[in-house]
Amino acid sequence: MKSGPLLSPTGGLRIGILGGGQLGRMLGLAGIPLGFRFLFLDPAPDACAAVTGDLLEAGFDDREAALELGRQVDVATFDFENVPESSARALSELCPLYPGSNALGASQDRLVEKDLLVSLGARVPLYHEVSSRTDLLDGLERLGYPAVLKTRRFGYDGKGQAVLRDAEDLERAWQKLGDSPLILEAFVPFEAECSLIGVRARDGDTRFWPLTGNVHLDGILALSKPGGFEAGLQAAAERIMTGLMDHLDYTGVLTIEFFLHDGELLFNEFAPRVHNSGHWTIDGAETSQFENHLRAISGLPLGATGLAAPSLMFNWIGQMPPLAGAMEIPGLHWHDYGKQPRPGRKIGHATLTAPSDEALWERAERLARIAGGKFPALLGKLFSEA
Amino acid sequence: MKSGPLLSPTGGLRIGILGGGQLGRMLGLAGIPLGFRFLFLDPAPDACAAVTGDLLEAGFDDREAALELGRQVDVATFDFENVPESSARALSELCPLYPGSNALGASQDRLVEKDLLVSLGARVPLYHEVSSRTDLLDGLERLGYPAVLKTRRFGYDGKGQAVLRDAEDLERAWQKLGDSPLILEAFVPFEAECSLIGVRARDGDTRFWPLTGNVHLDGILALSKPGGFEAGLQAAAERIMTGLMDHLDYTGVLTIEFFLHDGELLFNEFAPRVHNSGHWTIDGAETSQFENHLRAISGLPLGATGLAAPSLMFNWIGQMPPLAGAMEIPGLHWHDYGKQPRPGRKIGHATLTAPSDEALWERAERLARIAGGKFPALLGKLFSEA
Numbered sequence: 001m002k003s004g005p006l007l008s009p010t011g012g013l014r015i016g017i018l019g020g021g022q023l024g025r026m027l028g029l030a031g032i033p034l035g036f037r038f039l040f041l042d043p044a045p046d047a048c049a050a051v052t053g054d055l056l057e058a059g060f061d062d063r064e065a066a067l068e069l070g071r072q073v074d075v076a077t078f079d080f081e082n083v084p085e086s087s088a089r090a091l092s093e094l095c096p097l098y099p100g101s102n103a104l105g106a107s108q109d110r111l112v113e114k115d116l117l118v119s120l121g122a123r124v125p126l127y128h129e130v131s132s133r134t135d136l137l138d139g140l141e142r143l144g145y146p147a148v149l150k151t152r153r154f155g156y157d158g159k160g161q162a163v164l165r166d167a168e169d170l171e172r173a174w175q176k177l178g179d180s181p182l183i184l185e186a187f188v189p190f191e192a193e194c195s196l197i198g199v200r201a202r203d204g205d206t207r208f209w210p211l212t213g214n215v216h217l218d219g220i221l222a223l224s225k226p227g228g229f230e231a232g233l234q235a236a237a238e239r240i241m242t243g244l245m246d247h248l249d250y251t252g253v254l255t256i257e258f259f260l261h262d263g264e265l266l267f268n269e270f271a272p273r274v275h276n277s278g279h280w281t282i283d284g285a286e287t288s289q290f291e292n293h294l295r296a297i298s299g300l301p302l303g304a305t306g307l308a309a310p311s312l313m314f315n316w317i318g319q320m321p322p323l324a325g326a327m328e329i330p331g332l333h334w335h336d337y338g339k340q341p342r343p344g345r346k347i348g349h350a351t352l353t354a355p356s357d358e359a360l361w362e363r364a365e366r367l368a369r370i371a372g373g374k375f376p377a378l379l380g381k382l383f384s385e386a
Numbered sequence: 387m388k389s390g391p392l393l394s395p396t397g398g399l400r401i402g403i404l405g406g407g408q409l410g411r412m413l414g415l416a417g418i419p420l421g422f423r424f425l426f427l428d429p430a431p432d433a434c435a436a437v438t439g440d441l442l443e444a445g446f447d448d449r450e451a452a453l454e455l456g457r458q459v460d461v462a463t464f465d466f467e468n469v470p471e472s473s474a475r476a477l478s479e480l481c482p483l484y485p486g487s488n489a490l491g492a493s494q495d496r497l498v499e500k501d502l503l504v505s506l507g508a509r510v511p512l513y514h515e516v517s518s519r520t521d522l523l524d525g526l527e528r529l530g531y532p533a534v535l536k537t538r539r540f541g542y543d544g545k546g547q548a549v550l551r552d553a554e555d556l557e558r559a560w561q562k563l564g565d566s567p568l569i570l571e572a573f574v575p576f577e578a579e580c581s582l583i584g585v586r587a588r589d590g591d592t593r594f595w596p597l598t599g600n601v602h603l604d605g606i607l608a609l610s611k612p613g614g615f616e617a618g619l620q621a622a623a624e625r626i627m628t629g630l631m632d633h634l635d636y637t638g639v640l641t642i643e644f645f646l647h648d649g650e651l652l653f654n655e656f657a658p659r660v661h662n663s664g665h666w667t668i669d670g671a672e673t674s675q676f677e678n679h680l681r682a683i684s685g686l687p688l689g690a691t692g693l694a695a696p697s698l699m700f701n702w703i704g705q706m707p708p709l710a711g712a713m714e715i716p717g718l719h720w721h722d723y724g725k726q727p728r729p730g731r732k733i734g735h736a737t738l739t740a741p742s743d744e745a746l747w748e749r750a751e752r753l754a755r756i757a758g759g760k761f762p763a764l765l766g767k768l769f770s771e772a
Binding site: 032337 | 418438672694721724
């Protein structure tokens with residue numbers, strides 16, 4: 001671990017971030033124009049956020065490093081919710097940490113998370129705690145096939161989960177996951193997946209971006225398109241998020257993912273942070289999720305969260321499409337995270353904006369053809385939901 | 387001077403920039419999402435652009451440093467046109483430099499610049515070369531009082547110039563400036579000042595942002611508002627810029643400042659770079675001047691240059707207004723350059739965007755009240771020109 005002053009010696013509020021991935025990088029890019037300086041704690045020497053600040057290279061479970069971060073900054077946050085609660089708590093003794101470690105704790109365990117949302121009145125797909133093989137069999141008895149078996153902790157992007165369609169799937173999944181605390185969830189034959197992103201200031205002021213429709217590929221987000229949902233769904237989603245924010249006395253950006261089923265929103269999970277499905281806000285909203293997160297945690301007034309233009313985000317997973325070809329498309333906003341390409345790794349995204357929905361679809365079809373792979377088909381899926 | 391690898395070892399095109407001020411910083415912020423990496427050459431250890439890249443701390447006249455920059459990058463540019471042509475030429479032997487040193491040379495000498503624009507058919511206020519006191523008296527005979535005496539080289543933001551209204555002004559100005567090669571220019575009682583910013587790609591494709599009205603305070607830009615000029619003026623300005631770009635075989639962003647007098651554009655000066663009067667493009671145009679400059683010099687297709695929303699820029703000179711108060715205003719986009727405040731120093735700007743011109747003026751009046759000083763009066767001046 002490095003010691004001594006880590007932050008560049010220019011003026012402005014010093015922000016510490018646990019995690020130095022693309023979310024940290026985009027927080028840095030949003031915060032530099034506000035005059036803020038950034039210090040990232042991340043175990044990777046090539047953490048891609050470090051181009052926007054300084055890097056404290058250490059493990060997330062390194063309590064001393066978390067304390068060092070706390071000594072160097074004015075306020076801290078995280079770009080990654082699997083930070084050990086103990087590091088977050090140690091850090092929060094030295095400087096304000098937003099959102100608080102309570103939000104981190106609640107989001108890290110799928111069982112605690114679902115119990116909390118049920119207690120707040122949200123509709124949640126049936127679920128069953130699984131600590132033993134007997135629990136799993138009881139759960140399947142109750143929920144029926146198909147169901148989804150998930151680790152309670154450390155799951156993301158479809159990792160740590162398995163769909164169970166029959167007894168054979170059950171055996172395979174139990175072999176793979178049986179050593180961890182688990183949760184069995186009813187399989188929801190959803191019409192669409194969507195997410196609500198909102199932000200709450202230190203003084204309790206809240207704002208919400210429009211509900212965003214999401215399409216996944218192999219468990220990883222592929223496309224996001226804000227807007228187009230009925231006003232009643234937006235209001236219902238905001239009610240649930242407001243309840244959760246108030247319960248946690250939350251500060252910063254919060255994301256809730258929902259399934260849309262039979263015209264109703266079912267809670268899936270929440271993330272106490274800026275979210276991949278909100279990347280379109282950089283180019284398509286009046287204020288981005290990144291700027292508003294920084295405004296919230298630094299005690300500034302929040303910015304407006306309206307849609308500035310019809311927008312659609314493509315996620316680049318494993319490889320970047322050719323930049324020059326994509327840039328021929330009007331309204332194309334490119335975001336390369338500067339990460340080494342690896343299969344299944346999120347290494348960039350692009351947001352298309354357009355003056356109308358028709359122009360947006362035309363541009364999206366061009367970009368899908370350039371990106372190739374499953375994008376043309378996935379775009380069709382988003383179309384059919386729109 | 388440092389040696390060895392200077393650029394962070396992640397992927398992407400390496401861009402070298404002579405100069406590491408706020409223009410370099412905003413180029414960096416625009417280029418990081420494109421996956422680009424930046425190396426700045428600047429004599430100041432606290433060069434404010436360095437937060438977006440690496441810094442080669444050396445003088446602009448340090449030929450060895452310029453060569454080192456050339457060895458480290460794929461393409462080079464500058465954020466400052468008073469770079470010695472010799473450094474630029476040395477650098478351009480090692481890597482492509484855009485715009486070329488010919489543009490740098492032509493822009494560095496007010497006499498060469500005006501002769502060139504006259505030869506290209508632009509209307510230019512009367513001017514007279516001054517190498518001696520006799521020249522000055524001859525010039526005043528020809529142009530009459532009032533007139534403006536300027537150094538041919540190294541002037542910016544009203545520095546190196548004096549308005550001559552009578553013989554007493556003449557004596558004072560000659561004492562101060564007489565040691566340098568000079569130019570005497572007719573004083574233009576202009577109705578408005580405006581600038582055209584355009585960009586030319588390596589393949590000759592050109593785009594222009596809307597003409598922008600500018601208001602100065604003590605020779606330093608204070609306010610800029612794009613749009614509102616007659617189509618005929620836009621076309622005339624584009625014709626002049628196209629001629630200049632073609633003559634210089636230009637690549638990158640180019641700025642021309644004009645006086646509007648008797649309904650006609652008079653050429654004032656050009657800058658072979660992104661320009662303060664184009665900062666509104668970050669938040670108010672389809673593509674910013676910074677991104678399009680990078681697209682041009684790296685051989686990518688240009689982005690659209692239309693106005694995305696009514697916009698108005700306030701320059702922060704010497705001190706920043708209170709951030710929290712300003713941020714209460716909807717459509718406020720803040721840009722703090724992270725520079726030490728000093729009287730007369732450009733340390734930040736803010737751009738207001740709004741859904742209509744009426745809303746823009748209402749927001750601008752709020753911001754002018756918060757900023758205080760001469761801003762309310764200057765805003766009135768922009769109003770009366772609009």
